[in-house]
Amino acid sequence: MEEAEAESLNLKSFLKWAAELGISDSPPTSTIQSDSCLGQSLFVSNFPEAGGRGLAAARDVRKGELILSVPKGALMTSQSLMMNDEALSIAVKKHPSLSSTQILAVALLNEVNKGKSSRWWPYLKQFPRSYDTLADFGKFEIQSLQIDDAIWAAQKASQKAEEEWNEATALMHELKLKPQFLTLKAWLWASGSISSRTMHIPWDEAGCLCPVGDFFNYAAPGEETSDSEDQAAGKASSLPEDGMLKSETELAAAHRLIDAGYEKDVSSYCFYARRDYRKGDQVLLCYGTYTNLELLQHYGFLLMENPNExxxxxxxxxxxxxxxxxxxxxxxxxxxxxxxxxxxxxxxxxxxxxxxxxxxxxxxxxxxxxxxxxxxxxxxxxxxxxxxxxxxxxxxxxxxxxxxxxxxxxxxxxxxxxxxxxxxxxxxxxxxxxxxxxxxxxxxxxxxxxxxxxxxxxxxxxxxxxxxxxxxxxxxxxxxxxxxxxxxxxxx
Ligand SMILES: C[S@@+](CC[C@H](N)C(=O)[O-])C[C@H]1O[C@@H](n2cnc3c(N)ncnc32)[C@H](O)[C@@H]1O
The missing domain is CATH 3.90.1420 (set domain protein methyltransferase, domain 2)
Known part of the structure; x- marks a missing residue:
């Protein structure tokens, strides 16, 4: 089978799997039963110049409309992975010094190690094979940045990844992961997935992996989010889980700028349109306010025109x-x-x-x-x-x-x-x-x-x-x- 054809079949079965878990882009009142979680407000499309695979508007969408909801049970977190895997849960307890991000990385590799028998398999197949974050840069790419600050940031990112991998190796051996999942390359894949795809949740610093929600590509915060309409609408907000938002000011700014979040009252991750979209437009999400170096560091891309550069x-x-x-x-x-x-x-x-x-x-x-x-x-x-x-x-x-x-x-x-x-x-x-x-x-x-x-x-x-x-x-x-x-x- 052609690679593109296989990819399309994988996507189809993933969207069906997601619908079965209650992920939906339909208005909350709708009772449509479908073999895809998308089609009412969004559809998957390719945007070669703006993030590759992403989500497009399936109809004209108004600013502030709920366009996607992902129930808590469909969120992949360390907690949900451990709940279904006693061995993982017991092994993790023996390593209290590991950070929540390291635990999620190990739990993710442990899940991939299960292959087709993992309940998350249709979702895991949608992850990129590798990433372009600063931690993935080799020596040549790092030196090619030419500017000392950027070289230093890239060296630090790659050293940090290696240190974290070393610290987590004992746990991964205890879990008897296959050799290919014990490597630094596999670790970089897991930490790249976490850095570029997790969303903030209040109960775990490492954040959650949110099926379908992680198909939204990024737009820098612009005028449409600088007014107070979003807060007036009483929407929950989320923070990108990346450790970048250090100061109180940054946290406050991020709260204002982000257009998705976990809502306790409906036990779901909810995504809202941050502006009006015409049918066919790419619907974008603001992960936060980043310079290009920060985008490279956490997400592995940069913007030609970045207002926050x-x-x-x-x-x-x-x-x-x-x-x-x-x-x-x-x-x-x-x-x-x-x-x-x-x-x-x-x-x-x-x-x-x-x-x-x-x-x-x-x-x-x-x-x-x-x-x-x-x-x-x-x-x-x-x-x-x-x-x-x-x-x-x-x-x-x-x-x-x-x-x-x-x-x-x-x-x-x-x-x-x-x-x-x-x-x-x-x-x-x-x-x-x-x-x-x-x-x-x-x-x-x-x-x-x-x-x-x-x-x-x-x-x-x-x-x-x-x-x-x-x-x-x-x-x-x-x-x-x-x-x-x-x-x-x-x-x-
Ligand atoms: C949460 S995922 C978004 C969906 C992703 N395109 C996919 O196919 O799974 C974030 C990743 O998408 C890509 N991305 C998102 N927005 C982008 C943009 N505006 N320009 C280029 N790449 C972008 C980057 O690779 C980033 O790490």
């Missing part, structure tokens, strides 16, 4: 303590403009040390201190960005060219062995192919693994390209501010 630039050491801003507030926005905190810090630094006391109140008001100060501040910022860009191994333009080349390369070489390349390969691609041992006896095989590997590397290149674009935007912005001041001065 932030480019952090290394400042002089004393600048971090000069004002009372937290470091996370000192960044460039996607349009290149400095954040309020960064702008005021740079302005303050541009004041001679002896005069700083007298301008403290003005700095925090967000006002320009003087035209001279503004010019010095903007010059400093533009120079900083230029210096950072100058020392990076590639320019934004080169990254853009490499991305186009890789896009064409993947299109031309769909699969199979490649003996002769149509054009000379870019140096970085040669280094990539060599580091991944993709060539054997002069022949490059475009296997599924090679393709995935290139796709993952493309994400690293795209990330650094977008970072550099913000720094360029900043240089343009600073130059415009300076030119504006100079031209006003010359008129006066």
């Amino acid at each position: 932030k480019a952090f630039i290394p400042l002089e050491p004393d600048m971090y303590s000069l004002c009372s801003w937290e470091n996370e507030l000192l960044y460039l926005q996607p349009d290149g403009k400095p954040s309020f905190a960064l702008l005021s810090t740079v302005r303050f630094c541009a004041v001679p040390k002896t005069s700083r006391r007298s301008v403290v109140h003005l700095v925090y008001s967000g006002n320009r201190l003087s035209t001279e100060n503004e010019v010095v501040a903007m010059r400093w910022l533009a120079k900083k960005c230029r210096t950072i860009l100058d020392i990076l191994p590639t320019t934004a333009e080169e990254d853009g060219n490499l991305l186009s080349f890789l896009g064409e390369f993947l299109d031309i070489h769909q699969s199979g062995e490649i003996k002769e390349m149509s054009s000379p390969l870019p140096t970085e691609l040669c280094a990539f192919i060599k580091s991944k041992n993709l060539v054997s006896e002069g022949i490059f095989a475009m296997s599924r693994v090679a393709r995935r590997s290139i796709e993952r590397w493309k994400l690293a290149i795209l990330w650094r390209h977008l970072y550099k674009r913000i720094l360029w935007n900043c240089i343009v912005h600073c130059t415009e501010v300076i030119n504006d001041i100079v031209s006003r001065d010359s008129i006066q």
